[in-house]
Amino acid sequence: xxxQAFPDAIITAAECVASGSFTxxxxxxxxxxxxxxxxxxATLKPTSDSNIRIEVWLPEKGWNGRFLGTGNGGGAxxxxxGVLANGLKRGFATANTDMGTSxxxxxxxxxxERWTDFGYRATHEMTVIGKEITKAYxxxxxxxxxxxxxxxxxxxxxxxxxxxxxDYNGILAGAPANNRTHLHxxxxxxxxxxxxxxxxxxxxxxIDLITNAVLKAxxxxxxxxxxxxxxxxxxxxxFDPKTLPVCADATDQKSCLTQTQFTxxxxxxxxxxxxxxxxxxxxxxxxxxxxxxxxLDYQQNPNQAPSALFYQYKWVxxxxxDYSTFNFDSDxxxxxxxxxxxxxxxxxxxxxxxxxGGKILMYAGTADxxxxxxxxxxxxxxxxxxxxxxxxxQNFFRFFLLPGMAHCGGGPGLNDCxxxxxxxxxxxxxxxxxxxxxxxxEKGTAPEKIIATAFKGADSKNGIRFQRPVxxxxxxxxxxxxxxxLPSSFKAAQxxxxxxxxxxxxxxx
Numbered sequence: 001x002x003x004q005a006f007p008d009a010i011i012t013a014a015e016c017v018a019s020g021s022f023t024x025x026x027x028x029x030x031x032x033x034x035x036x037x038x039x040x041x042a043t044l045k046p047t048s049d050s051n052i053r054i055e056v057w058l059p060e061k062g063w064n065g066r067f068l069g070t071g072n073g074g075g076a077x078x079x080x081x082g083v084l085a086n087g088l089k090r091g092f093a094t095a096n097t098d099m100g101t102s103x104x105x106x107x108x109x110x111x112x113e114r115w116t117d118f119g120y121r122a123t124h125e126m127t128v129i130g131k132e133i134t135k136a137y138x139x140x141x142x143x144x145x146x147x148x149x150x151x152x153x154x155x156x157x158x159x160x161x162x163x164x165x166x167d168y169n170g171i172l173a174g175a176p177a178n179n180r181t182h183l184h185x186x187x188x189x190x191x192x193x194x195x196x197x198x199x200x201x202x203x204x205x206x207i208d209l210i211t212n213a214v215l216k217a218x219x220x221x222x223x224x225x226x227x228x229x230x231x232x233x234x235x236x237x238x239f240d241p242k243t244l245p246v247c248a249d250a251t252d253q254k255s256c257l258t259q260t261q262f263t264x265x266x267x268x269x270x271x272x273x274x275x276x277x278x279x280x281x282x283x284x285x286x287x288x289x290x291x292x293x294x295x296l297d298y299q300q301n302p303n304q305a306p307s308a309l310f311y312q313y314k315w316v317x318x319x320x321x322d323y324s325t326f327n328f329d330s331d332x333x334x335x336x337x338x339x340x341x342x343x344x345x346x347x348x349x350x351x352x353x354x355x356x357g358g359k360i361l362m363y364a365g366t367a368d369x370x371x372x373x374x375x376x377x378x379x380x381x382x383x384x385x386x387x388x389x390x391x392x393x394q395n396f397f398r399f400f401l402l403p404g405m406a407h408c409g410g411g412p413g414l415n416d417c418x419x420x421x422x423x424x425x426x427x428x429x430x431x432x433x434x435x436x437x438x439x440x441x442e443k444g445t446a447p448e449k450i451i452a453t454a455f456k457g458a459d460s461k462n463g464i465r466f467q468r469p470v471x472x473x474x475x476x477x478x479x480x481x482x483x484x485x486l487p488s489s490f491k492a493a494q495x496x497x498x499x500x501x502x503x504x505x506x507x508x509x
Contacts (some may be wrong), residue, residue, distance in 0.1 A: 013041035036060040064091035071149015075105025086421035095130030105311035119342035150174030150408035158345040165353035178345035189272035194300035199260040225484035230404030230413035231288040235498035279504035295369035348382035365405025399473040424460035
């Protein structure tokens with residue numbers, strides 16, 4: 001393998017790894033319980049400034065005959081060894097890339113070719129070379145190719161579907177950050193309204209107060225079950241933020257919001273808007289997700305948000321990007337003119353993927369504050385419009401909303417449907433989304449429901465809290481009667497009260 005030649009690729013490592021444990025370079029702990037595999041690493045140079053690192057892990061025995069491309073999170077900048085290991089354990093020849101942003105997305109200012117690599121090119125190049133490596137190793141071709149990713153990985157998934165419909169037979173797209181430039185505008189907006197005016201910052205107990213008020217008003221009344229501490233359909237929640245308790249002037253108590261905090265949460269619920277035209281730039285975080293992991297406590301934190309979420313603004317404005325002076329009209333227009341064509345995967349025309357027989361399963365959580373589920377739902381609505389209806393769309397593209405799941409997992413409600421490719425749920429088409437996707441692609445069996453699981457503490461080692469069916473959007477699970485912990489107590493229903501605060505058309509490009 002080390003002697004193989006691939007276009008625009010330099011093989012940097014080729015080794016046989018014995019079964020057991022493997023410690024990636026720079027890792028603090030080994031990855032355990034691995035089967036024996038061949039590890040191939042390469043650096044791809046589609047342009048003179050590109051520096052795309054990839055790894056392909058190939059099972060020595062028990063290969064299932066499939067190629068699996070996998071996605072990343074955040075600004076990437078590193079190989080995702082965890083997902084490589086999970087794909088390997090399932091028998092896939094598995095590939096991952098750092099998306100060309102190593103050592104980190106904040107470090108590639110003045111490197112526009114690397115911005116393009118991050119946007120779409122690195123994933124496609126990984127796919128092309130990864131497939132060639134797979135064929136060279138096994139001396140025969142794979143029979144199907146799949147892609148799985150969440151968050152940035154969901155963006156990669158939809159970018160592949162839109163730009164390279166021939167790359168994959170089946171695509172698993174979770175919480176897709178596909179409306180990239182405007183998603184990050186939401187981060188700047190939330191950070192600005194909680195940091196620019198003194199006293200606007202929301203302590204954790206105030207964030208809990210807000211979420212508890214939402215759940216008291218809507219929990220179990222949106223199709224969910226009695227006692228739910230999460231929302232099934234936040235779009236059906238008619239909670240009025242103006243009913244939140246406001247402290248008396250010049251006082252600040254844990255049981256109420258100060259006037260400046262109250263103003264901040266109203267702006268957060270409104271979401272980012274163009275101050276000149278009033279047009280919505282991005283959808284706000286969903287009600288009931290405020291205190292979820294990566295929610296307001298994270299997004300307003302000066303020690304976390306600017307370093308993790310503002311890299312695109314640094315690409316356009318330089319390393320000294322100042323959120324306090326960002327103009328949501330002119331500066332947003334400039335950012336979109338430079339980055340939207342290469343970062344945003346907003347094209348609803350998937351006709352070529354459908355024509356080639358490709359399938360997409362997309363999923364998101366209703367308690368995701370980082371990549372609000374509304375954006376995925378609105379993208380799906382636009383695909384339906386382009387296809388001419390729900391039936392035509394569900395022939396190749398289905399979307400599942402998991403009540404109470406936070407960003408790609410965790411959260412107060414459902415948290416596992418096999419999306420991480422682990423063995424935490426049964427690997428059948430009813431519980432595991434990857435198996436469901438394979439069955440759809442290879443057997444023609446479209447998934448009518450997925451039984452998702454809520455583990456105690458969101459950890460499968462702790463046992464099951466409850467299970468609940470989820471159905472292809474726009475259907476939601478609705479409690480009927482019986483034990484709230486059992487899937488049989490729910491049926492599919494469409495909540496007609498749902499509404500989505502959608503961005504203006506010009507912010508969907």
